[in-house]
Amino acid sequence: ETGVTQTPRHLVMGMTNKKSLKCEQHLGHNAMYWYKQSAKKPLELMFVYNFKEQTENNSVPSRFSPECPNSSHLFLHLHTLQPEDSALYLCASSLGGLATYEQFFGPGTRLTVL
Amino acid sequence: AQTVTQSQPEMSVQEAETVTLSCTYDTSESDYYLFWYKQPPSRQMILVIRQEAYKQQNATENRFSVNFQKAAKSFSLKISDSQLGDAAMYFCAYRLSNYGGSQGNLIFGKGTKLSVKP
Numbered sequence: 102e103t104g105v106t107q108t109p110r111h112l113v114m115g116m117t118n119k120k121s122l123k124c125e126q127h128l129g130h131n132a133m134y135w136y137k138q139s140a141k142k143p144l145e146l147m148f149v150y151n152f153k154e155q156t157e158n159n160s161v162p163s164r165f166s167p168e169c170p171n172s173s174h175l176f177l178h179l180h181t182l183q184p185e186d187s188a189l190y191l192c193a194s195s196l197g198g199l200a201t202y203e204q205f206f207g208p209g210t211r212l213t214v215l
Numbered sequence: 216a217q218t219v220t221q222s223q224p225e226m227s228v229q230e231a232e233t234v235t236l237s238c239t240y241d242t243s244e245s246d247y248y249l250f251w252y253k254q255p256p257s258r259q260m261i262l263v264i265r266q267e268a269y270k271q272q273n274a275t276e277n278r279f280s281v282n283f284q285k286a287a288k289s290f291s292l293k294i295s296d297s298q299l300g301d302a303a304m305y306f307c308a309y310r311l312s313n314y315g316g317s318q319g320n321l322i323f324g325k326g327t328k329l330s331v332k333p
Binding site: 146 | 219224248252257258259260261262265306312320321322323324325326
């Protein structure tokens with residue numbers, strides 16, 4: 102495996118379900134990110150982790166709960182979601198948090214909330 | 216607050232022709248980075264080209280080049296000799312330099328969908 106991988110690639114869940122999205126990077130990076138991509142809207146940064154510490158929470162509702170157990174893995178725990186949370190969720194990683202470091206993106210998880 | 220605007224939701228180009236995608240941004244800062252990302256259908260977003268604001272010379276990567284006009288806050292992407300594989304969503308993005316915190320996060324435009332006709 103190379104690059105940034107995300108599982109599952111597609112997820113359909115009811116509003117009362119609890120599910121988790123997983124991201125794994127094989128690049129030796131120290132910073133990881135969650136983005137939300139909705140149709141006809143710019144990508145929205147949700148969370149940033151640097152060296153396993155959360156450095157950014159972009160006013161994300163508490164029904165989204167991130168977890169970063171180590172520099173290679175990032176999770177997004179979902180519970181009691183709303184239909185408007187349906188979107189493509191992208192994970193990214195970079196060598197560090199500075200602008201000079203390129204962010205590498207995963208393929209995304211297409212989430213549908215019924 | 217910094218913003219990035221892509222005024223062309225969709226563009227179309229004939230194979231082997233040249234196309235230019237527009238991007239403007241708003242910032243009061245002088246030191247920053249600008250990026251173009253490509254997101255093919257159902258595939259990962261990848262970095263196409265990067266421009267440091269302090270560099271006057273326009274960045275180029277093979278068939279991809281930019282026209283960076285700092286005073287006008289414009290950052291267009293030119294794709295020469297377009298190929299079928301260039302069909303994708305293209306996102307313009309901005310990032311403040313040398314900040315590890317929130318001020319250094321990527322700010323994206325809404326994207327331009329590029330179609331390439333054979």
